[in-house]
Amino acid sequence: DGTITNRSSFVQAIGISNAIAISASASYHHVVALRSDGLVFGTGSGNQGELGDNGVVSRRTYVQALGISNAVAIACGYQHTVALRSDGLVFATGNNASGRLGDGTVTNRNTFVQAVGVSNVIAIAAAKFHSIALCSDGNVYATGQAGYGMIGDGANVARSSFVQALGISN
Numbered sequence: 601d602g603t604i605t606n607r608s609s610f611v612q613a614i615g616i617s618n619a620i621a622i623s624a625s626a627s628y629h630h631v632v633a634l635r636s637d638g639l640v641f642g643t644g645s646g647n648q649g650e651l652g653d654n655g656v657v658s659r660r661t662y663v664q665a666l667g668i669s670n671a672v673a674i675a676c677g678y679q680h681t682v683a684l685r686s687d688g689l690v691f692a693t694g695n696n697a698s699g700r701l702g703d704g705t706v707t708n709r710n711t712f713v714q715a716v717g718v719s720n721v722i723a724i725a726a727a728k729f730h731s732i733a734l735c736s737d738g739n740v741y742a743t744g745q746a747g748y749g750m751i752g753d754g755a756n757v758a759r760s761s762f763v764q765a766l767g768i769s770n
Contacts, residue, residue, distance in 0.1 A: 602660050615662030616641045625650070625676035627728060632681050633662060634674045640665040640683055640712070648679040649710035650694030656710060667691065667712035677726030683712060684724045690715040690733055690762070699760025700730050700744030706760055717741065717762035733762060738770040 601611045613633075619641075621634040630644035630651060641662040642651035649656055652665030665681075668691045673684040680694030680701060691712040692701035699706050702715035715731075718741045723734040730744030730751065741762040742751045749756060752765030 604660065613643070613662060614660075615643070621674055623674045623676040623681075623726075625678065627678045629658075630676060630679075630681070632665070632674050632676055634671055634683075638670040638672070638686065640668050640671050640674060640681075642681065645679075648695040649708055650676070650679050650681050652681060652693035652710070652712050654710045665693065665712055667693070673724055675724050675726035675731070677731060678728040680726060680731070681712075682715075682724050682726045682731045684721055684733075688720040688722070688736070690718055690721050690724060690731075692731060696760075698729055698745035698758040700726075702731055702743035702760070702762045704761045715743065715762055717743070731762075740765040740768050 602614050616633050618636040619633040620636050624631045632642045643662045645658050653663040668683050670686040671683045675682045682692045693709045693712045703713045704716045718733050720736045721733045725732040733741045743759050743762045746756045753763045
């Protein structure tokens, strides 16, 4: 709402209208909204680039993310944001430790970049240190930190691009 005042009731957010979806990071204080025209807007903590506005500062009102259009789904993770475009491609921005953005690098990004290793995606999710995609053929792909087997490919090795999870289909 343009302030940092705690509120006990809802107030209208500034900088966003016609939102059709919203995702909030429970662990690192940012919110992303998807507008009906497929544009993505973010607010809150942005010091890792998770708002995608080409900055590394927090915002008190919604700002438009760069590098993404025609989005149909959004997901907030820990210091990163993932978006699904209408053509089934995945884009991400923010902290890229362990490759959680899936762009083939571990370089932090301040605007949305296309993920590699996955296409024909119909659903996305973002967790603390990894991102997940469900493809139209029923296969699951993941990228990022692999501790505890989170990637699902049988190797507890971090992945910087999406790899297929084993043992799940349809």
